[in-house]
Amino acid sequence: MLPIHLFRQNKELIVDGLKKKNFKELELVDTIISVDEKRRHLQSESDNLAASINSASKNIGQLMAKGNKEEAEALKAEVSNHRDKTKLLAAQLADIETELHDLLVRIPNMPHSSVPFGKTPEENEVVRQGGSTPDLSAQKLPHWDLTAKYKLIDFELGTKITGSGFPVYIDQGARLQRALISFFLNYNIDGGYKEYYPPYMVNEASAYGTGQLPDKEGQMYHATADNFYLIPTAEVPLTNIFRDEIISEQELPVKMTAYTPCFRREAGSYGKDVRGLNRLHQFDKVEIVQIVHPDKSYETLEEMAAHVEHLLQLLGLQYRVLRLCGGDMSFTSALTYDFEVYSAAQERWLEVSSVSNFEVYQTNRMKIRFKDGGNKAQLAHSLNGSSLALPRIMACLLENNQAPEGIHIPEVLRPYFGKAIIN
C-alpha cells in the first residue's frame, strides 16, 4: 500500500508509474485524491467538535466543584447535543476511511526508474547470464523420467496420499532435498543472514501484511476452522516478525533467512507447466528477507541478487538474470530480478528465484519503521528473494548432470549428500 501523501504531493509520478506497470484503472488516482480530501475535511470537522466537548466537559467539572449546578446542567445539554453530531461524523469518517483504504490497496507499487517498459514476459530484459549448456548427447531424459529411473520421487504415491502436486521424495531423492536445504541455509548464514524457523500457518493479519490478502486469497490454502492460512512463501511469516515494530537504526539492516515448505493452490495451471517438478502444490524453498534503511535498499537489492547468482554458480547451473518489465512485475514490487536456470532436457528456462525491492509498499501496510538520526520514526524498506526454490533446482541438477553411469552431484553438495553420484 502506497502512503497517501504521495498522491497528494505527486500525482503525475503515480500516474506515470501506473502506466509503466500497465495498470488500467488510472481514474482511481483522482478518486483517491478526492476521497482523501473529503476524509480530511470530515476529520477536522470532527476534531473541532471533540475540542469543544472536551473543554465544555472540563468546565462542567469545575462548575460542579463550585456547586454551580444550573450552569453545569445547561452545559450538559449542549455537550449532549454535540455528542450526537460526533457520533454521526464518526460513522461517516469510518466509512470514508474504509473506502480510502480499499482504494489504496488496489494501487500497485510504483516501478523503479530502471524498470523497462513492456507488457509480457518476452519484454523482460536479460541483464546477465552464466554457466553453459551441458552436453547431453549420451542421454537426455527429462527429470520425471530420471526420478522414476533412480526412484527418487514418487508422484503417484503423493497423489494417493494427498493429491496431485504433492510428491513423495524417497531415499536418495529425500536426501538430496535435505542436502540442498542445508547447503542453502548455511550459505545464507555465511552471508550474514540470521536463520529462523517460522510457523507454516499464519493468521489473517499476517497474510494481509505481506499482501496475500485480499487479492491473492484463492492462491492460499485456508484452514477455516481456525482461520489460518498455509504460507505460500516464508516471506509471509518472516516479514511479519517486524510488523508494527519500530527498529532502532543501529539494528539495520535486518537480514533473515528461513527454510519452509510453501503451499500454493495454483488453480488454473495445466499442461507442461505442471509436469514433474515444474509446478507443485507443496514445495520447499529457502528465503532471504531484508529490512533496510531507505537510502540503502537498491544497493541491498544488488547485493542480494549477487548472493543468489553466486549460489547458482556454485551449483554449476546455467542461468540468466532478468530485470522484469513493468507489465510482468508483481503488484507489490518496485524492481524485480528473476533468476532462471536452464533445464537442458526439457530445453526451457525455469524460474528459481525472484529478488525484489518493495520499498515502503509492504512496510507502510505493516508499519515497519525505524528511528532515524532525528529520533523520528520513518518507514523502512523491505526486500526479499528466494535462495532458492528447490524443485526446479533439483529438476535441473538431475537433468543437466545425467550421464550413462548415473547423476553426478555438484562438488558443493557432496558434504551434505554424502556421495558423488546417484546411481
Place this chain on the structure above:
RNA sequence: GGAGAGAUGGCAGAGCGGUCGAAUGCGGCGGUCUUGAAAACCGUUGACUCACAAGGUCCGGGGGUUCGAAUCCCUCUCUCUCCGCCA
C-alpha cells in the same frame, strides 16, 4: 476441553469517573564531573494525524453507560496458573 487470574509507554510497574498521555524504577539520549570509562548528579525520552503550530486520537480489539472513562458494564482476542488430553 474445564476452572481461575490478567492485558497500561522499549521493559518493569502504579493509577479515588474529571486537574492522566498517564506516577515510579530500569533502559535510551544529552550534559556536569573524569586523562578516558564507570559511579554519582542534572536534564530529556511513546505513537498517529498534522505545517515537528493549534487542535484531535491512542492505556489488547470492538461496543455501551456518562456532560466526562485507563478507571464502570458487555463482548471478542490473547497471555498466565491449575486440571484433563497429548508428540
